Amino acid sequence: MTDRPLLLLDVDGPLNPFAARLPRLRGYTTHRLRPTVWLSRQIPGSRRHRRGLRVRLNASHGPRLTGLPFELAWASAWMHEANTLIAPGVGLPPDLPVVEWPESFTADPDGLLWKTRPVLEWAAGRPFAWVDDMLTARDVAHVAEHHDAPALLLRIHPKWGLRDDDFARLRGWAEAL
Template identity: 45%
Template sequence: MPGPVPLLFLDVDGPLIPFGSPQPYPTYETDRSEPGGGASHPLLPRLDPAHGPRLSALPCELVWATTWAADANDCIAPRLGLPELAVVDWPETSATEEQDARNGLHWKTRTLVEWAAGRAFAWVDDEISDADRAWVSVWHAGRALLRRVDARTGLGDADYRVLDEWLRGARGTV
């Protein structure tokens, strides 16, 4: 009997809202309004609404793994046509995390592995490093894909192909 579908931990800034390139970015209009004044965020027009259907089509449980925290459900999800998603709550910075940072480990890594609790997961972020991949391979009992996305371009066709293939292969595994 297959286990639960894999998780997809999703960062916003970089993967969904590109930044850092000197060229102008395309902007997108949406007829969806965000509660809480999300439309006033200067980078939200860069959020391509086509990400919503593409993310929804992936065989996984989507989870916000972003500093936007619950604001992702108020500001990002409506523009993408996504339902309210689970949100990873980030702990206060600890001495362990400060040491991790000195060793090249991303501050999100430990929390995501704990949150997954052995369940297969993919993580999409623009700051993933080889140190994160190595740490996850040792400390996470399930399958994991850490997909670094170029913040200047955001999630693209190749990223979606890799995610879809990996998630289909990981479906039902822990």
């Protein structure tokens, strides 16, 4: 265990800019993947089921992320499949810790992102940064009130994915701790 802060990684949005308008994105490679969470919502034998989910990944993201002064972990609905299916495409090690959700996509009574409460429990008082496309001001306020350590919640637009500014912001935040 180090005293580095945690960096919690969402897949869809920050690493897979699923809302990008252009079919080909500079620096990204298109993959066809079959994550369990997606397969469970497809009709078996359908064209989509056969083709798999289109995921665009940038092979420079892994080296850039591991070059930051953080301990990386997955905070994604892909859960352990982030290690098996996403890590090879972005160039991350295949054995990062995974935040496990009791349930995915549940509605929160206070309008928080469904991940926020489990993330706080998992972080257990450690400083953390978190990149996700679904974070809102409510999550920021809740974390500020219920987490007794610095936290940076960075909303990443799913049209762009992680960009230079985001890497700079993460580094700056970690170095200022």
